[in-house]
Each structure stands twice: as structure tokens, then as C-alpha cells.
Amino acid sequence: MSTLNIGGSQLDASWFLLLSAVLFGLGAIGVLVRRNPLVILISIELMLNAANLTLVAFARQLENIEGQLFALMSMTVAAAEAVVGLAILVDIFRVRDAEDIDDLSELRG
Amino acid sequence: MAIAVFFIAAAVAILGGVGVVSFHQPIRSVLSLVLVMLALSVIFLLLGAQFVFAVQIIVYAGAVMVLFLFVIALLGPARELGRGRLRYQGWASAVFVLVLLGLMWTMLQGVQYRQPDKTDLNFFGTVQSIAVGLFTTYLYPFELTSILLLVAAIGAIYLSRKRIDESEGGPAEGLRPSAGVGGNLPPHQT
Numbered sequence: 040m041s042t043l044n045i046g047g048s049q050l051d052a053s054w055f056l057l058l059s060a061v062l063f064g065l066g067a068i069g070v071l072v073r074r075n076p077l078v079i080l081i082s083i084e085l086m087l088n089a090a091n092l093t094l095v096a097f098a099r100q101l102e103n104i105e106g107q108l109f110a111l112m113s114m115t116v117a118a119a120e121a122v123v124g125l126a127i128l129v130d131i132f133r134v135r136d137a138e139d140i141d142d143l144s145e146l147r148g
Numbered sequence: 149m150a151i152a153v154f155f156i157a158a159a160v161a162i163l164g165g166v167g168v169v170s171f172h173q174p175i176r177s178v179l180s181l182v183l184v185m186l187a188l189s190v191i192f193l194l195l196g197a198q199f200v201f202a203v204q205i206i207v208y209a210g211a212v213m214v215l216f217l218f219v220i221a222l223l224g225p226a227r228e229l230g231r232g233r234l235r236y237q238g239w240a241s242a243v244f245v246l247v248l249l250g251l252m253w254t255m256l257q258g259v260q261y262r263q264p265d266k267t268d269l270n271f272f273g274t275v276q277s278i279a280v281g282l283f284t285t286y287l288y289p290f291e292l293t294s295i296l297l298l299v300a301a302i303g304a305i306y307l308s309r310k311r312i313d314e315s316e317g318g319p320a321e322g323l324r325p326s327a328g329v330g331g332n333l334p335p336h337q338t
Contacts, residue, residue, distance in 0.1 A: 126308050
């Protein structure tokens with residue numbers, strides 16, 4: 040257990056990690072359960088945000104700036120991923136209606 | 149005070165996450181995700197990450213989410229069909245995620261925190277300290293992210309370009325000389 044002194048009150052570092060784990064789990068549920076490819080992308084963004092929270096929490100616990108720098112890098116990667124994913128999605132929707140991601144299983148994999 | 153702020157922000161974030169998963173219209177999922185991101189930005193501020201807080205609001209809740217909203221507006225209101233093709237997908241994924249959460253919980257119990265570095269917490273997380281890290285030690289990865297963004301931009305332009313019509317073999321509609329400014333415009337009538 041490691042307590043952080045934030046504004047005079049004691050918060051435990053594991054609270055932040057637990058919140059991050061719950062948000063990551065919710066994102067994983069979204070990816071597994073939802074059928075709309077757009078909502079799957081949104082759930083992936085949720086998981087990336089949860090990972091960012093872990094990075095920033097450890098940066099604060101270790102009092103080391105590198106975790107925040109890595110969180111910024113991961114935000115960049117998330118933005119690039121969203122741009123390319125949405126472009127692919129728009130391209131697919133132009134040809135056919137893909138409200139269910141299972142409609143796109145052409146290769147029978 | 150900080151404890152109350154943390155629990156309120158955490159409750160908002162978890163509610164937003166549940167909303168992302170459970171709303172049936174994609175636009176409501178996106179707005180729930182904006183809620184999650186705003187709550188997380190408050191928590192970043194609690195953790196002393198001022199610059200990450202600003203970037204989270206401006207870039208994430210601003211730019212990326214507007215991109216999602218734009219695509220949803222472009223594609224029209226698509227409602228999701230209720231049932232999947234696999235029969236026990238909901239239960240199987242619930243079990244999978246519970247196992248994942250249990251794994252993370254058990255790992256949290258045994259985590260060994262390193263002794264924190266002795267840094268000045270008034271300087272920690274400011275724009276200045278972030279810049280010192282980004283432009284000295286991590287200059288090379290920072291420059292590589294610019295290449296990553298360039299590749300993503302080119303890829304997005306390539307994927308969403310106007311298709312050349314293969315059946316005609318000619319240039320696409322927008323590329324014909326008649327459509328341009330210098331084409332054969334109708335005579336100006338006065």
C-alpha cells in the first residue's frame with residue numbers, strides 16, 4: 040500500500056489502479072459484446088483511457104515524469120488509431136451497410 | 149476534499165463506462181465516452197498531471213470525440229440489432245471479463261511500490277517539466293510520433309479519397325475538366 044498526499048488528504052495509489060481496472064474491464068465488455076464496429080472503436084478508446092490512468096497514477100506514485108510522457112505518447116497513438124479506423128469504417132460503409140461486424144466476415148475465419 | 153473529488157469523479161467515470169457499453173445508439177455511447185474522459189481529466193488533475201489534463205480535454209474530449217460524432221452524423225443513425233450470431237457470447241464475455249478483473253485485483257494486492265524519487269511536487273507535471281522530458285531525454289520518440297501522425301493522415305486521405313471509376317476508365321467526376329474552374333462554363337448572361 041502506498042498513500043499519496045494530495046492537497047492534505049491521503050489517497051491510496053491502488054484506488055486509481057482499481058478504477059483503471061474497472062474501466063478497462065468495461066471497455067473489454069464493449070469490444071466483446073457490441074456488434075456495431077463504431078461502438079467497438081469507442082470501447083477501444085475507453086480501454087486506452089484506462090491504460091492512461093494507470094500510467095499517470097504510477098507517474099504520481101513514483102514522482103517520476105516519464106509515466107506522463109508515455110501517457111501523452113499513447114494519446115497520440117490513440118488519435119492515429121481513431122483516424123485510420125474511422126476512415127476504414129467510412130470506406131466500408133460506402134460500399135455496404137455494416138451495422139453488424141459479423142456481416143464483414145467474408146473470409147469465413 | 150481530494151477524497152470526495154476522487155470518488156465523485158470515479159463514480160461519474162464508471163457510470164459513463166457503463167453507458168458506453170449499454171446504450172444502443174452509437175451517439176449516446178460517444179457522449180458517455182466524453183463524460184468518462186472529462187471525469188478522468190479531473191482525476192489526472194488530482195494526480196498532479198496538469199499538462200496531461202489539458203491535453204485530455206483539448207485533444208481527446210475535443211478533437212477525437214468530434215471526429216467520432218462527425219462519422220456518426222455522416223453514416224446516419226444506425227441502431228444496433230439486439231442479438232449476436234454466437235449464442236452464448238454475452239455470458240462468455242462476462243466470464244472472460246470477470247476473470248480479467250480478478251486477475252488484475254490479485255495482481256494489485258501483491259504489487260510492490262518502489263520508493264518514490266525525491267522530486268519537487270510543485271514543479272511536477274507542469275508544462276515546463278513535460279517539455280524538459282520531451283525535448284531532452286525523449287526527443288527521438290517525440291519526433292517519431294510526428295512521423296506516426298503523418299502516416300495516419302496520409303492513410304486516412306488515401307482511404308477516403310474519391311474512387312476512380314474503373315468501368316469507364318476515365319477520371320473521376322471531380323477530376324473532369326468541365327467540373328473545374330477553367331472548364332467550359334456556360335456563357336455569362338447579363
